[in-house]
Amino acid sequence: MSHRVRIENTHHEFTVEDDEPVLAAALRHGLILPYSCRGGTCGTCMGKVVEGEIAYPDGSRPPALSEAEEAVGQALFCQARAVSDLAIEVREVRSAEDIQPRKLPCRVERVDELAHDVRRLWLRTPGNERLQFLPGQYLDFLLRGGRRRSFSLANPPHDDELLELHVRHVPDGRFTGYVFDELKERALLRFEGPFGSFFLREDSTRPILMIGGGTGFAPLKGMIEHAFHVGLNRPIHLYWGARARRDLYLDELPRRWAAEHEGFRYTPVLSEPEPDDEWEGHIGLVHNIVLQDHPNLAGFEVYMSGPPGMIAAAQRDFEKHGLDPANLYYDSFDYAVDPEEPES
Structure with missing residues (x-):
């Protein structure tokens, strides 16, 4: 069974399935709500339930939601499941300024050879942490000595379990040389992001x-x-x-x-x-x-x-x-x- 969800402040509507988190349903319909951990521990996805009823897995309140916040209708939409049709108030991400860059560790899940001089890196962030970004933005790897190296995200925001990067080998490049010659699966890296104003504008009708x-x-x-x-x-x-x-x-x-x-x-x-x-x-x-x-x-x-x-x-x-x-x-x-x- 599905339920209708209406975002009061933007008038956007979408459907959520039984036992599907409200956040996941919004992302599935292309509506980007704020989130970070997706595990109920950070509070980034907090909003208000104006009408309707929600429930949490196992009936327990998520760690980042206080009893006082729950009492006034606040909810964590990464965990909240719709029990009825809902009307909610929550901020939508519409521009790069709506997303605060974060520093995160990551583990190299896989390295694919795409061409003689191109490798694809698949990166996994820890636990329930997810990087929220707009399609087209990039991240910076944080290297020793304060150095940074920037690479664009090649995966779309809804498919964020792993981060996808395409790395071209630069002759004598220290970091890309490391990627091609030494980097192994399960290696640990650190990055900051997302950054950039290069992202898809969806509010236009132009080809x-x-x-x-x-x-x-x-x-x-x-x-x-x-x-x-x-x-x-x-x-x-x-x-x-x-x-x-x-x-x-x-x-x-x-x-x-x-x-x-x-x-x-x-x-x-x-x-x-x-x-x-x-x-x-x-x-x-x-x-x-x-x-x-x-x-x-x-x-x-x-x-x-x-x-x-x-x-x-x-x-x-x-x-x-x-x-x-x-x-x-x-x-x-x-x-x-x-x-x-x-x-x-």
């Missing part, structure tokens, strides 16, 4: 163009999977630029998206295909291929992530072709350098 260069695919992947999850009813066209075929390290994934989702298109672009690539697709700079397909960018919303040179060239040329700068969002993938040694 979306996404342009990724190399591992700039990572945040776009999170955005696209989030868009599919919430049923975003806007056309999305992904352009992914790489040097050769082997650098399109998850090429089969966007091809599958294009087959499964009517409103999604995928165009891979190679700048220097190898002879044995037998490439019959587009060749050139990815932003030039975008302009060939869309010579008038007025009315579009554009998301770009990749090398600084790609971003700068696209900014210059896209504005000449009618793109309103207010509708351009980008994340420049530069590389941090230590005085003695370059790093990723």
Whole structure:
């Protein structure tokens, strides 16, 4: 049996199933409520039950909810189950400013080899701790000497049991060298996040163009999977630029998206295909291929992530072709350098 839940302060509504936490149901419907631990111990997801009745597993009040708070209708929605239809008051996360970055330890759950120079890290945060983020944001690994290395989150917010990062090997890069040569499963790391204003805007009706260069695919992947999850009813066209075929390290994934989702298109672009690539697709700079397909960018919303040179060239040329700068969002993938040694 399911129940209706209405968020009084935003008028959003969703359904929650029997024995499903209210928070989990909201996330399932693409509504992002504040949370952290998901175990009832931090209080981040606290809100008020205005109408209806809730219950907690085993009938016990969660540790972060006091008796006085419960008496005035406060509830922890990561644990609360609906017993009837509900009307609640709770803050929704709508912008990066709504999420406070946190420092957390994590364990490397798995390392996948995606390409000759790309590894995918799967990270698990401790216990019931979860990192809340918007699709497209990034985290900083905290290294010795106060150094930081930034990597975009490639998983969507609703799929947050593990954090997914795509790490490209940088020649002589100290941290990426460690990832490729030494990092093992179950290794412990620390990070802070989420950060960044590069995230999917859902309150627009404009068709979306996404342009990724190399591992700039990572945040776009999170955005696209989030868009599919919430049923975003806007056309999305992904352009992914790489040097050769082997650098399109998850090429089969966007091809599958294009087959499964009517409103999604995928165009891979190679700048220097190898002879044995037998490439019959587009060749050139990815932003030039975008302009060939869309010579008038007025009315579009554009998301770009990749090398600084790609971003700068696209900014210059896209504005000449009618793109309103207010509708351009980008994340420049530069590389941090230590005085003695370059790093990723």
